[in-house]
Amino acid sequence: MFGYTFQWNQALARLPKMLDGAAVTMEVAVLSMLIGIALAVLLTLLRLSGSRPLKAIATTWVEIARNTPALFQIYMAHFGVASFGIHFSPFTSLLIGITFNNAGYLAENFRGALKAIPDTQTRAGRSLGMSQLQAFRYIILPQMLRIAFLPMTNQMVWAVLMTSLGVTVGMNTDLYGVTQDLNALTFRTFELFAIAAVIFYIITKIITLGARLIASRLFRY
Amino acid sequence: DKLDDIIASGTLRCAVVLDFPPMGMRDANNEPIGFDVDYCNDLAKALGVKAEIVETPFPERIPALMSGRVDVGVASTSDTLERAKTVGFSVPYFAFEMAVTANEKSGIKSFDDMKGHTVGATAGTFEAIALEKQVQEWGTGEFRPYQTQADVFLALSQGQIDATVSTSTVAMANVKTGNFPGISVVGKAPFDTDYVALFTNRDEYGLINYLNLFVNQQVRTGRYAELYEKWVGGDLPSLTVPNAYR
Amino acid sequence: MIEIQNVHKSFGQLEVLKGIDLTVQKGEVVTVIGGSGSGKSTLLTCINGLEPIDKGRILVDGTEVHAKSTNLNKLRQKIGIVFQQWNAFPHLTVLENVTLAPRKVLGMGKAEAEAIAEKQLKHVGLGEKLSTYPTRLSGGQQQRMAIARALAMSPDYMLFDEVTSALDPQLVGEVLETLKMLAEEGMTMICVTHEMAFARDVSDRVAYFHKGIMAEIGVPEQLFNDPQHPETRKFLASVR
Amino acid sequence: MIEIQNVHKSFGQLEVLKGIDLTVQKGEVVTVIGGSGSGKSTLLTCINGLEPIDKGRILVDGTEVHAKSTNLNKLRQKIGIVFQQWNAFPHLTVLENVTLAPRKVLGMGKAEAEAIAEKQLKHVGLGEKLSTYPTRLSGGQQQRMAIARALAMSPDYMLFDEVTSALDPQLVGEVLETLKMLAEEGMTMICVTHEMAFARDVSDRVAYFHKGIMAEIGVPEQLFNDPQHPETRKFLASVR
Amino acid sequence: MFHTALTSADLIFLAKGAGMTILVTAISVFIGTLLGIVFGVLRGQLGPIWFAPVTFVLDIFRSVPLLIQLVLANAFVGMVLRLHISGLTVACMVLSLYTAAYCTEIVRGGIHAVPATTRRAARSLGMSWLQDMRYIVLPLATRIALPSWIGLALGVMKDSALVYVVQVTELLKSTQILITRLQEPLFLLLICGAFYFIISFPLARFGGYLEKRWSND
Numbered sequence A: 001m002f003g004y005t006f007q008w009n010q011a012l013a014r015l016p017k018m019l020d021g022a023a024v025t026m027e028v029a030v031l032s033m034l035i036g037i038a039l040a041v042l043l044t045l046l047r048l049s050g051s052r053p054l055k056a057i058a059t060t061w062v063e064i065a066r067n068t069p070a071l072f073q074i075y076m077a078h079f080g081v082a083s084f085g086i087h088f089s090p091f092t093s094l095l096i097g098i099t100f101n102n103a104g105y106l107a108e109n110f111r112g113a114l115k116a117i118p119d120t121q122t123r124a125g126r127s128l129g130m131s132q133l134q135a136f137r138y139i140i141l142p143q144m145l146r147i148a149f150l151p152m153t154n155q156m157v158w159a160v161l162m163t164s165l166g167v168t169v170g171m172n173t174d175l176y177g178v179t180q181d182l183n184a185l186t187f188r189t190f191e192l193f194a195i196a197a198v199i200f201y202i203i204t205k206i207i208t209l210g211a212r213l214i215a216s217r218l219f220r221y
Numbered sequence B: 001d002k003l004d005d006i007i008a009s010g011t012l013r014c015a016v017v018l019d020f021p022p023m024g025m026r027d028a029n030n031e032p033i034g035f036d037v038d039y040c041n042d043l044a045k046a047l048g049v050k051a052e053i054v055e056t057p058f059p060e061r062i063p064a065l066m067s068g069r070v071d072v073g074v075a076s077t078s079d080t081l082e083r084a085k086t087v088g089f090s091v092p093y094f095a096f097e098m099a100v101t102a103n104e105k106s107g108i109k110s111f112d113d114m115k116g117h118t119v120g121a122t123a124g125t126f127e128a129i130a131l132e133k134q135v136q137e138w139g140t141g142e143f144r145p146y147q148t149q150a151d152v153f154l155a156l157s158q159g160q161i162d163a164t165v166s167t168s169t170v171a172m173a174n175v176k177t178g179n180f181p182g183i184s185v186v187g188k189a190p191f192d193t194d195y196v197a198l199f200t201n202r203d204e205y206g207l208i209n210y211l212n213l214f215v216n217q218q219v220r221t222g223r224y225a226e227l228y229e230k231w232v233g234g235d236l237p238s239l240t241v242p243n244a245y246r
Numbered sequence C, D: 001m002i003e004i005q006n007v008h009k010s011f012g013q014l015e016v017l018k019g020i021d022l023t024v025q026k027g028e029v030v031t032v033i034g035g036s037g038s039g040k041s042t043l044l045t046c047i048n049g050l051e052p053i054d055k056g057r058i059l060v061d062g063t064e065v066h067a068k069s070t071n072l073n074k075l076r077q078k079i080g081i082v083f084q085q086w087n088a089f090p091h092l093t094v095l096e097n098v099t100l101a102p103r104k105v106l107g108m109g110k111a112e113a114e115a116i117a118e119k120q121l122k123h124v125g126l127g128e129k130l131s132t133y134p135t136r137l138s139g140g141q142q143q144r145m146a147i148a149r150a151l152a153m154s155p156d157y158m159l160f161d162e163v164t165s166a167l168d169p170q171l172v173g174e175v176l177e178t179l180k181m182l183a184e185e186g187m188t189m190i191c192v193t194h195e196m197a198f199a200r201d202v203s204d205r206v207a208y209f210h211k212g213i214m215a216e217i218g219v220p221e222q223l224f225n226d227p228q229h230p231e232t233r234k235f236l237a238s239v240r
Numbered sequence E: 001m002f003h004t005a006l007t008s009a010d011l012i013f014l015a016k017g018a019g020m021t022i023l024v025t026a027i028s029v030f031i032g033t034l035l036g037i038v039f040g041v042l043r044g045q046l047g048p049i050w051f052a053p054v055t056f057v058l059d060i061f062r063s064v065p066l067l068i069q070l071v072l073a074n075a076f077v078g079m080v081l082r083l084h085i086s087g088l089t090v091a092c093m094v095l096s097l098y099t100a101a102y103c104t105e106i107v108r109g110g111i112h113a114v115p116a117t118t119r120r121a122a123r124s125l126g127m128s129w130l131q132d133m134r135y136i137v138l139p140l141a142t143r144i145a146l147p148s149w150i151g152l153a154l155g156v157m158k159d160s161a162l163v164y165v166v167q168v169t170e171l172l173k174s175t176q177i178l179i180t181r182l183q184e185p186l187f188l189l190l191i192c193g194a195f196y197f198i199i200s201f202p203l204a205r206f207g208g209y210l211e212k213r214w215s216n217d
Ligand SMILES: Nc1ncnc2c1ncn2[C@@H]1O[C@H](COP(=O)(O)OP(=O)(O)OP(=O)(O)O)[C@@H](O)[C@H]1O
Pocket: C011, C014, C016, C034, C035, C036, C037, C038, C039, C040, C041, C042, C043
């Protein structure tokens, strides 16, 4: 039917290597999410703070993250900042790029979620003697994370997909990087990338299903 | 067969990589020039047809051939056995020596000095594959493949990597541009010579046969030496392997 | 003792409190009535320092609430407040709602906090609902939970701001019963309310607010049966 | 004339209409009363073909509504319907709400459609609100607009489905007045309602629905004063 | 402030790259939106079960890195189908479907948000399905969907930075080429980032403004 002979076994023989790559991909994605969430909470706090310069820093971060390509952010983290003599390994550059992106998008989600929480909640906490920070930590934050849970799941999926951009900064241990290396060896472009696509698809499905499971466990109210 | 088709159509379409000086590049007027370009023109002349240069980046070479966008690849393609499962190679028409280029700050003076350093090369090339293997053998240091030759030299001049292995021709050409301050070619890499071959579809025996004879004729008539002198210069690498048929 | 002395408070152009003077003795129950926007809620939020004031001062057991040196978080531990809108923390169970502040603010251990919480929840009639989430509770139950939550901090004073206004009529009774019980136990309370019968029954004194001024204050019999101020008369006529 | 003959209708397992027979003459006003879920709304949506039926047939001026060959869009032009929920088109002004169908469905010119629309809007007392957006209207005004919108198609029949149920009590009157006016002008109407006084005043006949069956039908005096069916008696007792 | 070797010819080169970015985005968003509307409406008509196969296929476009989609499409078209198709075409095809995958959800959500009772009212005035769609659903759904759609279009613009893998020289690739020649990575990257930002930021703000305005009334 096609003028091309598929050689799936050739490509499938490399599956173990690709799965190793998938593990690295997950490692980057999970790390970037964990750090990203922490930073996003921090950015949210900065944006809530009365201080103008702090607000400006947070807003700038969020807007740059949301309004420039992720590829640009990652490329910048490697080749851009190197102009200041700061060198990051490909892994670190990729992690920084994705984390920067995650934090920006998540901070925006958190802001939307905060709007949905009435400020009487903080008042109620404060009048029980809690400090501003305690009220945020114990009352606002958990509710915010719940409202933002679905967007967070989507961001996690994007984080996984974004790891594929690591090749532009010399990353070759993640799933995409491994696949590209194998392709250079064998020229079985279609088969190899098709397998990579399937692995990515499965990963994202596991994430969305897992998130649903976690949500049903975590949010019983 | 394809050979007939080419002669009948009156044009030979060659896949050439144009960001790989001096094998393929563009002059000030954006016209393709380089060793591979001349080689394609010679081939067309031998066939009695017109040459058409199709710019094809490294990863695009095989898809371009498969989709029939080109007839022959004259694209500095290493003739590995893996790849030969997919395309048909002629006998080698060129051979690269591998050279080490280092950032002067790194203090690397030879191939062996690279041990323990962060090194890089263009993803998917012969030298990248060999260098990555070497780094693994050394067991220390780090290997980074970048997407383009340009990124490799950018990373090298920024000091993100300390050294790279590339074909000596490319290394010379890049250092000569002056675009990358602080780097210099420091020696040869003891890798196998990288023989590169013309390629076409695997089952086009007639054409492959013709290509083999053409390469042979280029050497016999001295045209190979002439082109080498024009684009590269220096000692003419031998295209034959002692005690081997091909 | 809560001493409110010549308190003025504006929101932007709008002067909401125009010099309020009021002293509430230990064990006393004072109800505050008055038209919408007369500044009743604002006064309560000033007493526990949620809002700054512009002039005058408020002393709680001799500590000036709005002095710079006052540790407000500490002060608020002895002033419980319950608002009109139910402010249950929706992500916590009823028990967790009540133990949160004792644990995080007072640094109580889990077991101790839960013992206190259970006691207070039983007190307000929610002993069966410990592990329910507030969204499953009726409005009246949520308000009673909010009261238990405030009581769990063992406050010396309780402020109630129209705690029954947002409730369906059939739920009002259960909450008022709870307040009555507290009053009978001797808690010092300031209750803003629209429930005149409750005010008459429970209060030691009733204050009538009108446009930022405390127009009149007196024992219930006097204020309800023989109001002095013409605005008080108008108001009482309108709510009957 | 609307002829409903042995109409059956189920949603999945649930049989909602279990053989309804009813003929409404030109100029007649029939009100339908009955408990929640008895199938009143369903019957109306079957009459103008918004819902398919399982058995029986419905004829409007001799045209079978659920026949394959029937052009429903055409048929619906002569049957106006107004629902319980206000169904204003929020992106259009009051005038545009009313002119939309005449222009797009009947192909009327703008001027002509607006003339008709203004007439109908004045008729229902919204002559002043032509360029207002519906979100600015009260619920009662929105319902009257919906009536004008249906009337602008010059329907021969009007179906009303509890048009006052979602309204605040003080707005009910103005809408019922409008219906009364229509009835007096001789419009053929089927009104589903919970307003017994209205049903008694305006209807030629009143039908009582019970669990998908038309348990009883008769002139208002008879049905309200001397109900035959035990369920009717129960129902009337409950709503009084 | 900066001393740069950037020439006006280089600026034109960058502008061309930017033009390519905008071209690819415009084509893909246009086709993708049309497809998204068709799919979104179809999904509403057919119901989730009958539409499941399409949902599955569209979901793939949201679950696989765009880079892989591009490489695969290119390999498939070139090596398997052996069609002579330019990289630009492949890029637009992939990005269109990518857009369609997200747009379908947006359209579905928009239509879903139009109350069934409002549509019923339209139909009972004698409007046909098409008239209902045209005069009632379209304007109402647009209000709901437009802010997300703007976000999607901007997302596609940013993601179009990846089409370099199929040999389309768009803005970021042009920047990389210039970096090779001029060796001023930071400066050039800043120009490139500023370009994306200048297009994206105001539009994103506008989307946010619309969302706020329309959610109020
Ligand atoms: N945070 C605020 N910012 C601006 N104005 C406010 C604020 N809080 C209250 N106000 C205004 O202050 C005035 C008094 O409000 P307050 O809530 O104290 O009245 P109230 O007596 O409690 O009325 P109600 O019986 O309606 O609760 C009102 O006009 C109100 O609009």
